[in-house]
Amino acid sequence: MLNIILVGPPGSGKGTQAERMIQKYGFMSIALGALLRQQIAENGANKARIEEYINSGQLVPDDLSFQIVTELVQAKPSNASLLFDGFPRTIVQAIFLDDCLVSYHAKIDGVIFLDVPDVHLLKRLKHRATIEARPDDQDDHKIKARMHIYQQETLPILNYYQDQNKLYRVDGTEAIDEVTKAIETIIDRLKL
Structure with a gap:
């Protein structure tokens, strides 16, 4: 069992690499x-609340995030390896995740950070907006709000995991296949 977090700014390629x-x-x-986004598409119980935050470029409140993550961790088979994409995004969430996993006799083994400078991100998000029609990628104000939140709230988790010797940096500006190879090298080392 190996539990990994994939972290990076919006548009860094986390979703592609996670797949x-x-x-x-x-x-x-x-x-x-x-x-x-699935909860919104399926008219889930929290659709209006989730939409309000996502459409303004804000993070969904912790209570809702914690509920979803806890349900998924509880439901996982005991021998399943987890890949977290887009969570945790704050120190509070990172501490919550550590505590949640400990209660299921698990831990985070590695945190892979896709490092991409801001200048590349805006181009990628605009391109993704035309392909996927995601509302959070189509508006400059929303993109800037997401980037600001990322810099203020998510970047500090890098130090949190660095202090635990779990942080691995990957140059996210490389070609997609090169980024994949770099991540695979890290995961293969962690599996030993």
Whole structure:
């Protein structure tokens, strides 16, 4: 069992890389953003609340995130390896995740950070907006709000995991296949 967090700014390629890691290693995916968008598409009980936050570029409140993550961790088979994509995004969420996993005799084994400078991100998000028609990628104000939140709230988790010797940096500006190879090298080392 190997539990990995994939972290990076919006548009860094987390979703693409997460899909590749799931296919290669059989990870069970916990992709909070995708789960939240699914709740909206399926008119879930929290649709209006989730939409309000996502459409303004804000993070969904912790109580809702914690509920979703806890339900998924509880439901996982005991031998399943987890790949977290888009969670945790704050120190509070990182501490919650550590505590949640400990209660199921598990832990985070590695945190892979896709490092991409802001100048590349805006181009990628605009491109993704035309392909996927995601409302959170189509408006400059929303993109800037997401980037600001990322810098203020998510970047500090890098130090949290660095202090635990669990942080691995990958140059996210490389070609997609090169980024994949770099991540696979890290995961293969962690599996030993």
